Amino acid sequence: ATTMAPIRSARVMAVALAAAVSAVAALRGALSFTLPSAAGLSLRGAERSVAERGAFKLPEAPSSTGASSLAVGALAMAAVAAAARRQRSSGIAMRAVSEIAQIKLLCTGGKATPAPPVGPAIGSYGLNIAMFVKEFNALTSDKVGDVCPCIVHVFSDKSFSIELKTPPTAALLHKAVGADKGAGKPGTEIIGKIDMAKLEEISRIKLPDLNVEDIHRAMKIIHGTAVASGVEVEGYDEWVKTKGPPKPKTILSRWGPGIKKLPAPWGEGPPLEDAAGGGMMEEVKM
Structure with a gap:
């Protein structure tokens, strides 16, 4: 141009x-x-x-x-x-547009309507409600009936884009056991049971939205939500003892020594690869 x-x-x-x-x-x-x-x-x-x-x-x-x-x-x-x-x-x-707001919505996949809370939330920014409903239902056509959180990015020219998120963990657990809602008394009331294979399946679905990168720690996080919802996971205690991740002694044992993340000395290019070497430790201390 x-x-x-x-x-x-x-x-x-x-x-x-x-x-x-x-x-x-x-x-x-x-x-x-x-x-x-x-x-x-x-x-x-x-x-x-x-x-x-x-x-x-x-x-x-x-x-x-x-x-x-x-x-x-x-x-x-x-x-x-x-x-x-x-x-x-x-x-x-060709004028540039900028993002002015983000709207977080919790809708049912393939069944969004202009009724509240969708209509008032979208209409308050002057967006086309019918166009949003049509686009959202098209994006979630393969998830009909599931709870689909989304973030609507609103731009300065009254356009928008939809970012789909993974379903809530509690909703996935309730669907797995066939319950409509969680237990009224967590820890004492059990609404259903799932096995380790189902726990791993739900953990892989939620992994992109979690703050961990490995599936083992994701399974531990999902198990905590299952306990709070009254869902029992069969074989979880045995899995933790035999196949689960070992409990780190310190935070450095989990993430590694911080020296590996330090940049190289001035004028020597990218971060040093062999940060654990003795000579490298001396250079960093200098």
């Missing part, structure tokens, strides 16, 4: 120059007159002198050359106006 702008401006200037030349030639050919001599011209008798001598002559009809020049000039001016309009419209269409 930056390289084409000078070329477009040069074209507009060339067309404008051609239009001006054509208009001058047309006027020159269509209007021809001569003024009286300076000897007989005065401010008071200029009009009478011109009328008596008949020096001011207007053609009865423009010649064919003058008419064609006028036509060419009119076409050139029309072309200049059209080019200017296109340039202005392209500048408006």
Whole structure:
């Protein structure tokens, strides 16, 4: 866009120059007159002198050359106006937009409607509610009936984009055991049971939204939600003793020593790869 702008401006200037030349030639050919001599011209008798001598002559009809020049000039001016309009419209269409708000919604997949809370939340920013409902239902057509959280990114030109999130953990657990809601007394009331395979399946679904990267710690997080909802996980205690991740002694044991994340000394490029070496430790301490 930056390289084409000078070329477009040069074209507009060339067309404008051609239009001006054509208009001058047309006027020159269509209007021809001569003024009286300076000897007989005065401010008071200029009009009478011109009328008596008949020096001011207007053609009865423009010649064919003058008419064609006028036509060419009119076409050139029309072309200049059209080019200017296109340039202005392209500048408006290419203006930058920015995100002005984020709306968090909890809707049912494939069954969103303009009713509250969707309608008031979307309409308060001047967005097209019908367009949002249509786009959301299309995106969640494969998750009909599931609870689908989403974030609506609102932009300054009244447009939006939908970012889908994973379903709530409690909703996935309730669906797995066939319950409508969680237990009223967590820890004592059990609403259903799931096995370790189902726990791992739910953990993999929720992994993108969790603050861990491995599936084992994700399973421990999901198990905590299951206990709070009254869902019992069969075989979980045995899995923790045999296959679960070992409990770290300190936070450094889990994430590794911080020296590995330090940048290289000034002027030596990217972070050092062998940060555990003795020589590297001495360089960092210096």
